[in-house]
Amino acid sequence: MQFFHKLINWYFNKKSLPYWCVFLFDCAIVFLSFLLVYQQTYGGAKTLSVLWQLCSMCAIYAIFYAVGFKMFHTYDGILRYSSFVDLQRVGFASFIGCVFSYLGHFFLLQFNYFQNVYVGGREIALASIICVLLLWAVRVLVKTVYDVSIDTFNARPAIIFGVDECGMGLAKLVRNDKSLRMRLFGFMSNGNEVRHKVLMGLHVYSYDDVERLIHQKKMECLLVSQSSVGVFRSDKTLQDLLIANGVHIFMPRTNEEWDPAAPDATLKEVSIEDLLPRDEISIDLKSVADTLHGKCILVTGSAGSIGSEIVKQLCQFNPRELVLIDSAETPQHDIRLMMAKRYPHIKAETIVTSITGQLRMENIFCRFRPDYVFHAAAYKHVPMMENNPTESVENNIYGTKVLADMAVKYGVKKFVMISTDKAVNPTNVMGCSKRICEMYVQSLNNAVRSGKVEGCTQFVTTRFGNVLGSNGSVIPLFKQQIKAGGPVTVTDPNIIRYFMLIPEACELVLEAGVKGNGGEIFVFDMGNPVKIADLAQRMINLSGAKNVEIKYTGLRAGEKLYEEVLNDKESTKPSFHEKIRIANVREYDYSEVERDIEELIEVSKQYDDMLTVKKMKEIVPEFKSNNSVYEALDASTDTAKA
Known part of the structure; x- marks a missing residue:
């Protein structure tokens, strides 16, 4: 033998x-x-x-x-x-x-x-x-x-989750592609009406049989059919049972998930991002395509997590030209290479510069005359901005003001700003800086609409939470810590966060930007919140690593246990998309906001952190620092009021 x-x-x-x-x-x-x-x-x-x-x-x-x-x-x-x-x-x-x-x-x-x-x-x-x-x-x-x-000799016993045409197609794929090294022994369905039936010569099992199959059939792999992904994501109990028993879970790879290391692979082993429960998101592609086709579009922060995905999605609509701005040289070079390799038919100008350079921005707007601006450039790391508030003011606030003013001056049709849920009842400098940006672009939009400022630009703000896999986010950090043998660091056992995939978030940004009428702050439905400690434990189990501990380090400066999407005084109303709602926020007079921002910029030039943050709190009264040295400013304000 x-x-x-x-x-x-x-x-x-x-x-x-x-x-x-x-x-x-x-x-x-x-x-x-x-x-x-x-x-x-x-x-x-x-x-x-x-x-x-x-x-x-x-x-x-x-x-x-x-x-x-x-x-x-x-x-x-x-x-x-x-x-x-x-x-x-x-x-x-x-x-x-x-x-x-x-x-x-x-x-x-x-x-x-x-x-x-x-x-x-x-x-x-x-x-x-x-x-x-x-x-x-x-x-x-x-x-x-x-x-x-x-x-007989090499294959791993496998079962397919999903009894439908997609499941049968997956079965044919596994049988024909022997490089997968899998031996199918059945299908799995949650419907009792098909239990114990035979499909393609294989038995159909129910969820109740999983534990028995793991021990009797030595099940090593479970393959989720494309049509059953949503059902599988929502069944946390089944996931935990499979992960705890070392069963490898596979899903079909989408076109967007092409892997240069395995270009012919049609299946991928799931990551934690694949298992987080979330609803399928679809947008009105035709409307977006009709609007952006043949236009000149400027993207700031084009080398970042959000900006680079926006660039990729814009390319499918065949714009006339893309103007891509980022201050990070190496990542921007990578974007340049990607455009040349994947989208050679699209004219793209990759520019390495800062959005705070007013003369440079004027030169760019005057030269290219963009029709649309997607503003994704920002300093976003909460602890870093807590230690560098003046840089947060200069890049996030002043940079946004420069871009918004240039958009009005050079007749941009629509300006779409990427904001964050941390702008709601901010507890940190970064969140407050984004709230001030929201106030400025919204008040400028109203000033243009009322004729106080001459122009035609419509300003739209999109506000959402954490995106999975973005640079510096918690999931890549946990992966590194698990690979190193731990410990996995979580700030607090009760901390929760909302998550969304980067492509999904960017799809909603594009639709909101195209369909918005100006002045709206669009809030994205982020689904159910995820407990970070549970997320860390599931990642450890999914990796198969042993003896990796979770270490609680305490909340970081400016961090809070949960992020809000709207503050207490706000409500929302429906929009053109079930996943997008419009926030009813307090609106500000443009001249007052502009004056406050100019004063803030002058204060920040003194590089006195306390003075800078004090002025920010004056502009955004709901900004209450948390676990930060700037709590002293809140205490003094409360004493003065008393």
């Missing part, structure tokens, strides 16, 4: 036989088929007496069949992957060979050399039947041996 295993592995580890080997082997089968028919018809003695003439004739018949093999390219296929189409081509090629042999045997009889060897039409037909059966049998045998050997 061990020898057979080694022999099988030796053969099937080869990519495939050279085409000429298959071709010669098929011709040899033809030769032997005619030889066999003659021997059975005329007996062994007669066959031996005319053996050389017979062999010559059989070789000529093999040449006739070779013409058919050439016409239908029967030798191009890989035998271990033979399908019905391959058998069909062999049949057609054999028919052509039979016809040519029948026509040719009249010609061969004219030669004295073949006078003692008579092969009539009956023998030719019989030889052709035997020939095609042998050709089919060889292919079926090789495929069967391959399937059995792979299933």
Whole structure:
């Protein structure tokens, strides 16, 4: 048995036989088929007496069949992957060979050399039947041996989650793609009506059978069909059971998840992002495409997590030109290379500069005259901005003001600003800086609409929470800590956060930006909050790592246990999309906001953190610091009021 295993592995580890080997082997089968028919018809003695003439004739018949093999390219296929189409081509090629042999045997009889060897039409037909059966049998045998050997020696027992067309398609994929090294033994469904049924020769099991299958069938893999992804994500109990028992979970890879390390892979092993429960998000692509097609679009922060995804999604709408701005040289260079490789048909200008350079921004707006601006550039890390409030004012607030003013001056149709849920009842400098940005663009929009400021630009703000996998976010950090053996650091056992995939968030940004009328602050439905401690534990279990501990480090400066999407005085109203709502927020007078921001900018130039944050609190009274040195400012304010 061990020898057979080694022999099988030796053969099937080869990519495939050279085409000429298959071709010669098929011709040899033809030769032997005619030889066999003659021997059975005329007996062994007669066959031996005319053996050389017979062999010559059989070789000529093999040449006739070779013409058919050439016409239908029967030798191009890989035998271990033979399908019905391959058998069909062999049949057609054999028919052509039979016809040519029948026509040719009249010609061969004219030669004295073949006078003692008579092969009539009956023998030719019989030889052709035997020939095609042998050709089919060889292919079926090789495929069967391959399937059995792979299933027996190397494959992991697997089951498919989902009893529908997608599940059956996944089953066909696994059976045909032996590189997956999986052996299917059944399907899984939550419907009792199909339990114990048979589908594609495999049993259908229910959720109640999972634990039994893990122990009795030694189940190692569960494959989730595309149509069942939502159902699987929502079943945390099933996920935890599978993860706790070391079962590998796979899902179909989408086009957006193409992996350069495995370009042909159609399945991916799930990550924690795949298991977080969330509803499917779809947007009005036609409306977005009709609006952005053929336009010049400027994107700030184009090398960041959100900005780079916005760039990728904009490319599918064939804009006339993209103007991409970011101050990070290396990531921006990566964006430049990506545009050249993946979207060479789209004109793209990649610019390394800061949005705080007013003269440079004026030069860019004057040169390119963008129709749309998507403003994603910002300093976003809460602890970092807590220690550098003046930089937060300069980049986030002043940079946004420069861009917004240029948009009005140069006739941008729509300006879309990316904000954050941390702007609601801010407890940190970063969140407050984004709230001030919201106030400025909204008041500027109203000033343009009322005629106080001359222009035509509509300003739209989009506000959402954490995005999965963004630079510096918690999930990449946890992955690094688990890989290093731990500990995994969580600030507080009760801290929760809202999460959304980067592509989903950017899709909503595009639709909100296109369909907004100006002045709105759009709030995204982030789904259910996730407890970070639970997230960390599930990531540890999913990785299979042992003895990795969770360490609680305490809330960081400016951090709060939960993020809000709207403050207490706000409410929302529905919009054009069920996942997007419009916040009813207090509106401010443009001239007052502009004056406050100019004063804040002047204060920040003194590089006095306390003075800077004090002025920010004056502009945004609901800004109450949490776990921060700036709590002293709140205490003094409360004392003064008392």
